[in-house]
Amino acid sequence: MGLLVEYGHYILAAAVLAILVRAVSASRRSIRRNGKPLRNPPDTLPLLGNGLKFLQSRWELFGWFDRCQRQFGYETVALHVPTLPPGVLIHDPRNLDFVFKSEGLFTKGDFVKRRSWDLFGNGIINADGDLWKLQRKAGSAFLNTANLRVLTEVALPQYLAEAVRHLRSNVGKDPVDLQNVFHEITTKLMGKMAYNMEMHADDDFSKCFDYASGATAERFQNPLWPIKELFAGSEMRKSIRVVKDFGRRIVTSAVRDRNELKSKREKTADSPDGDSKLDQISGSLIQSLLEALGDEQIVADAALTYLSAGRDTTGQALTWTFYLLLQHPSAVSKIRQEVQDLLSQHAAAEAEEEDPPHPTNSSPPTSASAPKPEVDPTLFTPAALPYTTAVFYEALRLFPPIPFEIRQAQADTTLPDGTFLPKHSVLVWCLWAMHRSRLTWGPDADEFRPERFLTREDGDAKEGEVVEKEEEIEEEEDDDDDDDDDKTKQERKIGREKEEVIAAAGRARRTTKFTLGKSSAEFPVFYGGARACLGRKMAEAIAVQVIPTVLVAAGVRLEGAWEGERRSQLSLTLPMEGGLPVRVVRMGDGGEKKVGAHDGNDSS
């Protein structure tokens, strides 16, 4: 006791010192910029931080993220959600560029994987290291130029023609859900080409996948999800079971198909017509995955992840594109004009060449049994239809199919704006908000203005950026060359020549061209760096064929049959809640005339 009295003040001083050292070192390891804590976003509460915000509907959450970027510009702000690691919300493209270039330092981490594991397991979206590399390589092989050509020349025209027939059969009837129409096209495409399976948008699997995607997304908004799912998670568990069973079925059927496909390919190698071309590549993704990964469970995860990445994003992007188009008739008129000009130009070029007579719209090599589209949709390429491409990108800007991204720092690091992040910090960026930044997009950032992606051919300030993009594309094509045999190369050459004719025709008549004009860090819709989306060209090709076909060449007119604003339902991507109901009206009933072969002339 005497000792305590005698040395008490030393003990007290030592305790205070220890607390101070701890506090200083803790503060050094906390998120800061220039030694100070970051500012908080609007409506941050004591103790609860932003926790309640994340419990709101995702639509309200988008609005909140948008307010944050409006208030803070490019400034990085703090995010506090009780029970979660400390986080930041980034807006500055410099920071995002750093994230894209620092693959390995910023990964999905435990934070994302714990929530998405049930659905995606070891699929490419969750995978790192060798497992990621192998899946990416298999995906790149599947998405090579030759396969994309089969997609645009054989598979898509076939499924698109079926969609057009469906729309026509609904003229004057109850509204059709356009989202379902697009989902059906992308589901059939991915099912056949990637897995050699017949799949449909209303399969049990698709419904369960949508449910599981919504429940997985909720895990990112509700920190108490494990408790919630303990009591109310039976639907999620059932959905995951159905999805996983389906993944296993894809693999089983791929293993069974392996030899059959090989012999089919050998038999038809010398005389590939439309159908056999499609047969030759059908299932090529799953076969590459099987070869690369071996383990059937991992292959099943990979297959399901690719399916979600390929079909949902593209189908939803098309749905929002039409949502915007149906509210902007002047954009529809411009697409009609662009298509009409292209068809006239093509007809004139054909007449000039004095080819053996064939219809204005030469048929693609589709199967004899497949319903043939009356306008050749293979003419509709991004190079030939810059305005249509710009409309698609403007829709992607305003309604990005992947609206949020989350990464976790795997080591202490400092962002280019000086924000220090200790290991395990969570980084969030909201594409929805970044794509509406006035700093990046100008004062009309909220408006639908596809012209922002068009530049004049004769060169203006953005010409350099156009060239940069073209070089990138060249590089990708060179890589693909390694995988193609001579025959395919020859076909590609012919195809390229055809594209060049179309593009040249386009150039002769237009003074504008599509220009992205933004870096991936400014416009992160397809992500960036080593993990950039593999399916960008596929998505572009599908969109630029689907939009003019449904809007112009189908010979029907669509009218919006919804009231008020359409919103997104909870999901990892951006499905439209309740779909996009449209009435199908006979072309001409609203004053327009048909385009192309439907009315036998090219006038509108």
Ligand code: HEM
């Ligand atoms: C408009 C349509 C599309 C958009 C907006 C889009 C967007 C994205 C984004 C943002 C990512 C990064 C996701 C993440 O890691 O968190 C991504 C990755 C990916 N996308 Fe797409 N995508 C689209 C279409 C496609 C298509 C058609 C495919 C074809 C199968 C595809 C295949 C992939 C793959 C394989 C990855 C993972 C890449 C990796 O981790 O290395 N995507 N996509």
